[in-house]
Amino acid sequence: MLFADPASEGLMARKVILDVDPGIDDAIALCLALFDPRLEVVAITAVGGNCSPANATRNVQAIIEQLDPPRWPRLGAASPPDAGLPVNGRHLHGVDGLAGVEFEVAELHHLHPSEKVICDQVRGAPEASITIVALGPLTNIARAFQRDPELPSLVGEIVMMGGTVAGPGNITPAAEFNMYCDPGSAQAVFRSRSTKTLIPLDVTNRLVLSFDLLNRLPDEATRVGRFLRTILPPAFRGYRQRFGLEGIHVHDSVALTAVTEPELFSTEEMAGDVETMGELTTGMTIFDRRRVPSWRNNMEVATEMQVGAVTEAIIRGMNDAARRPKLP
Ligand code: BDR
Ligand code: CA
Numbered sequence: 001m002l003f004a005d006p007a008s009e010g011l012m013a014r015k016v017i018l019d020v021d022p023g024i025d026d027a028i029a030l031c032l033a034l035f036d037p038r039l040e041v042v043a044i045t046a047v048g049g050n051c052s053p054a055n056a057t058r059n060v061q062a063i064i065e066q067l068d069p070p071r072w073p074r075l076g077a078a079s080p081p082d083a084g085l086p087v088n089g090r091h092l093h094g095v096d097g098l099a100g101v102e103f104e105v106a107e108l109h110h111l112h113p114s115e116k117v118i119c120d121q122v123r124g125a126p127e128a129s130i131t132i133v134a135l136g137p138l139t140n141i142a143r144a145f146q147r148d149p150e151l152p153s154l155v156g157e158i159v160m161m162g163g164t165v166a167g168p169g170n171i172t173p174a175a176e177f178n179m180y181c182d183p184g185s186a187q188a189v190f191r192s193r194s195t196k197t198l199i200p201l202d203v204t205n206r207l208v209l210s211f212d213l214l215n216r217l218p219d220e221a222t223r224v225g226r227f228l229r230t231i232l233p234p235a236f237r238g239y240r241q242r243f244g245l246e247g248i249h250v251h252d253s254v255a256l257t258a259v260t261e262p263e264l265f266s267t268e269e270m271a272g273d274v275e276t277m278g279e280l281t282t283g284m285t286i287f288d289r290r291r292v293p294s295w296r297n298n299m300e301v302a303t304e305m306q307v308g309a310v311t312e313a314i315i316r317g318m319n320d321a322a323r324r325p326k327l328p
Helices: 024-034 053-067 114-124 139-147 177-181 183-191 211-216 223-243 251-260 307-323
Strands: 014-020 039-046 074-076 130-134 157-161 196-199 265-270 272-274 285-287 299-305
Touching: 014 024, 014 114, 014 251, 024 039, 024 053, 024 223, 024 251, 024 307, 039 053, 039 114, 053 074, 053 223, 074 114, 114 130, 114 139, 130 251, 139 183, 157 251, 177 183, 183 272, 196 251, 211 223, 211 307, 223 307, 251 299, 251 307
Parallel strands: 014 039, 014 130, 039 074, 130 157, 157 196, 196 299
Antiparallel strands: 265 299, 272 285
């Protein structure tokens, strides 16, 4: 198969910062993004969530070393949210966030804090040219906005995986994991003047990658194939043990696909906020969907997706990533 080179076709790759808490589904999304010619990944910023901030930072470095993408992006280090992390994702992602594999990291770099990397990249790029793809708790984005109050209007768009509109949560009955980890930051980002798109659990939950995905993964002889074949089998075991499900969710890859193939999704403008204090509802996302709402719309929210086409896009993306040639 021949790969289209967006530069040679006169197309501009979209500049993205990936903010991640790897996390198996974050790691899969990184495999897709780092080799996708439609994207230029200018930075990957770690955030605590599925694992501790220190682990998330280490995992980002491990993933980059494992995959060795054509261009190595800037990396940012995670620090704990102000109120600490109330939970982690070890039930699904293993003790270290990456299926307990404990990948070697040849060279642990001293990294700038994620929020500084976000500010530098957004300030250093032409106005509104950077999309932030937020696949974990919103700690870093809120901190970047606090550090540089003009930043919300300089970012092109923030695409966030998280929250629910009408369905139940996945970490409490009311809250989705990313929102629950740092509700104060989520609220600050929701209320900021930035252009936002939310890909909520109601939509990402509809896609389940079944066991036969394992037969469609790239060859073990490729870096991407070897990496995916190491982290995915434990993920299937985790989902079976925890939910009795013969398949896995890949919330973060769905959100990334909404960036690369938006035509596969429908969105509606909504007015959303995040509960930060409820005894039972902390981290719950709330949308003013009354007949006559009084809140102002502040984001696009995905409401539908073409499940089959998104599934195929993700599997195709994994295989394309493994075949992508190195830059000269
Ligand atoms: C989200 O929570 C995390 O566990 C996943 O990585 C994903 O970002 C789904 O609720
Ligand atoms: Ca995540």
